[in-house]
Amino acid sequence: MSLADAIKSKSSVETHGLYIGGGEVAASNPELIDVLNPATGQLIARIAHATAEDVDRAVRNSRAAFRSKEWSGMDIRTRARLVNKLADAFEANLEELYHLETMNNGRPLNETRAQLRRLPDFFRYNAGLALSRRDAVIPVEGDYLNYTRRTPIGVVGNCTPFNHPLMIMxxxxxxxxxxGCVTVVKPSEYTPLTTLALARIFTEAGLPDGVFNIVTGLGPTTGKALCDHPDLNKIVLTGGTEAGQYAGSQAGRHFAHATLELGGKTPVIVFPDFDLEQAVNYAAFGAFIGAGQTCVCGSRHIVHRDIYDDFVAGLAAKAKSIRIGDPTDPSTQLGPVISERQRQRVLKYVQFGHEDGARLVAGGKIPENLADRGFFVEPTVFADVKPETRIFQEEVFGPFTSVTPFSTEEEAIELANNSPFGLAAAIRTRDIARAHRVAARVEAGIVWINDHHRLDPASPWGGVKLSGAGREFGPESFDDHFDVKSVMVNLGDKPFDWYQDTAGQSRLN
Known part of the structure; x- marks a missing residue:
C-alpha cells in the first residue's frame, strides 16, 4: 500500500518488512509487531521483528554499499548535490509525512508541521559543510610537508526513539x-512508519541502494543486536540512560565512535524580573509540547519566592486550559502519550507526587471524555516539590512538571544542578550579566536564555553527566564521521643513513 493510500484510509493495516538494499525484504523471523495509533489505540500497521541474522544482513549490505564505487567514488560536489536533492524530495513529500507522523506518534498536527518542515534544512546545512570542508596543512620542523586527509568512518548504527521519529533520525x-558514510537504522517499534516512508522517498530520489538500511524490531532484541554488531564504526542512540550505557559499552568494545543522547530533567530557573505571563507561557510550552515526551522537557521549574505563588497559579490555569484531543484536529493542543505503558508511568509519578507531599495544582488523571480511547493524560503540575523527591529527580517522560521555590541565585544554581542528568537547562531573566553568569555554572550541554527547545542544524546538541556523550548538529557532528589521516612528506634530498651517522641525527621518532 502506498503512503498516500495509508493516509486516506486510517483503518487500513499495512504490513512492512525490513528495508535493505533499496527495498523492503522479508525478515528471517515470521513474527510481526503491532503498531498502534496512540490517539485511538487502533492497529494501523504490522512490522517485521528483525533477528541478529537480519541485522547482520543489513550491516553487511551497508558495508558493501560503503565500499562500492558508486558511493565511495562519488566526489564531494556530486555528493553535496545529491544530499540537496534528498532535501528537495523530503520537502516535496512533507504533507504526506505530516499526516503519517501524527497518525503514528500522536503529536498534534500543528506540532508535527512546525517540526518536520525544518528537517530538509538539516540536509542542506550538512551538504554545505561537505562543500566547505578543508583539510589542514600543518607547519612542522624541518623540510617536510605535513597534511591531513579525512576519510569517512564507514557504517553507522542508529537507534531512534518514538518521540520525534523523523527529526531525531x-x-x-x-x-x-x-x-560519505552509510547507516543501518533501528526505529522505535512504536513509530517506524515515517522512517520506512523516508527510505522509499530517498531511494526514489537517487540515494544508492544500501546506503540507508532499516531493521525494525524491539529494543532488547533488534536494537541489542545492532549495538552488538562488531562491524559498526559508530553507534548513535537517543533513548534512556540504561540503553545508552549498554550501547556505549559495546561501542567501546569495538572501538567505535558513539553519540548518545539520553535522559534529561531540565531545570528552568525563573527570576522575578522576567515577565510573569511570558514565564508561564514558556513553562507550558517547555513542559507540555510533544505531550512532555521530550528529553528536554521543562520538568523542574525553579521559581523565585517573590513570584512563586503567582507563577504556580498561572501555570495551573494554563495547564487546565490546554485543549486535549484528536491530534489530527487543528484545534487540538495536546495529544496522547505513545502507549498505555507510558500513560501508566505518568500516573505512577502522580502517585509518587502525592506520597512525597507535593501539592497537585493541575491534571493528574485521564481526561473523562477520552477515557475510552487512546492514551491520553492531563497536563500535570505539582507545586512545593522538594529536591530529594522522586518527581524532582527522576525523568517522567510525559506531560508532567514540578515547581520548587528559591530565594537566592546560589540556591537556584544548586537546585538546578541537583540532578544526575545534564542535557538542557533554561533561564528566565532580563538581567544580562546574571543570565550569562548562571548559564556558565549550570551543568548542561544546552542552555536557553529566555526561550526553550530552540535548535538549529548549526548549533551543537548533546548532554553531560547521565544525559550522554557526543554532539549532534553542527561541525561537531559532521566531523565525527571521519577518521583523520596524517600524511608526512619529506621534501628534501639529503642522504639518510641512521646507522652510518647515528650521533649526527636529530629527529623525533
Whole structure:
C-alpha cells in the first residue's frame, strides 16, 4: 500500500518488512509487531521483528554499499548535490509525512508541521559543510610537508526513539550522507512508519541502494543486536540512560565512535524580573509540547519566592486550559502519550507526587471524555516539590512538571544542578550579566536564555553527566564521521643513513 493510500484510509493495516538494499525484504523471523495509533489505540500497521541474522544482513549490505564505487567514488560536489536533492524530495513529500507522523506518534498536527518542515534544512546545512570542508596543512620542523586527509568512518548504527521519529533520525542521517558514510537504522517499534516512508522517498530520489538500511524490531532484541554488531564504526542512540550505557559499552568494545543522547530533567530557573505571563507561557510550552515526551522537557521549574505563588497559579490555569484531543484536529493542543505503558508511568509519578507531599495544582488523571480511547493524560503540575523527591529527580517522560521555590541565585544554581542528568537547562531573566553568569555554572550541554527547545542544524546538541556523550548538529557532528589521516612528506634530498651517522641525527621518532 502506498503512503498516500495509508493516509486516506486510517483503518487500513499495512504490513512492512525490513528495508535493505533499496527495498523492503522479508525478515528471517515470521513474527510481526503491532503498531498502534496512540490517539485511538487502533492497529494501523504490522512490522517485521528483525533477528541478529537480519541485522547482520543489513550491516553487511551497508558495508558493501560503503565500499562500492558508486558511493565511495562519488566526489564531494556530486555528493553535496545529491544530499540537496534528498532535501528537495523530503520537502516535496512533507504533507504526506505530516499526516503519517501524527497518525503514528500522536503529536498534534500543528506540532508535527512546525517540526518536520525544518528537517530538509538539516540536509542542506550538512551538504554545505561537505562543500566547505578543508583539510589542514600543518607547519612542522624541518623540510617536510605535513597534511591531513579525512576519510569517512564507514557504517553507522542508529537507534531512534518514538518521540520525534523523523527529526531525531535526520539529525544523524544528514551528516551520514554528507560525509560519505552509510547507516543501518533501528526505529522505535512504536513509530517506524515515517522512517520506512523516508527510505522509499530517498531511494526514489537517487540515494544508492544500501546506503540507508532499516531493521525494525524491539529494543532488547533488534536494537541489542545492532549495538552488538562488531562491524559498526559508530553507534548513535537517543533513548534512556540504561540503553545508552549498554550501547556505549559495546561501542567501546569495538572501538567505535558513539553519540548518545539520553535522559534529561531540565531545570528552568525563573527570576522575578522576567515577565510573569511570558514565564508561564514558556513553562507550558517547555513542559507540555510533544505531550512532555521530550528529553528536554521543562520538568523542574525553579521559581523565585517573590513570584512563586503567582507563577504556580498561572501555570495551573494554563495547564487546565490546554485543549486535549484528536491530534489530527487543528484545534487540538495536546495529544496522547505513545502507549498505555507510558500513560501508566505518568500516573505512577502522580502517585509518587502525592506520597512525597507535593501539592497537585493541575491534571493528574485521564481526561473523562477520552477515557475510552487512546492514551491520553492531563497536563500535570505539582507545586512545593522538594529536591530529594522522586518527581524532582527522576525523568517522567510525559506531560508532567514540578515547581520548587528559591530565594537566592546560589540556591537556584544548586537546585538546578541537583540532578544526575545534564542535557538542557533554561533561564528566565532580563538581567544580562546574571543570565550569562548562571548559564556558565549550570551543568548542561544546552542552555536557553529566555526561550526553550530552540535548535538549529548549526548549533551543537548533546548532554553531560547521565544525559550522554557526543554532539549532534553542527561541525561537531559532521566531523565525527571521519577518521583523520596524517600524511608526512619529506621534501628534501639529503642522504639518510641512521646507522652510518647515528650521533649526527636529530629527529623525533
Amino acid at each position: 535526520c539529525k544523524s542521517l544528514a551528516p551520514v550522507f554528507a560525509s
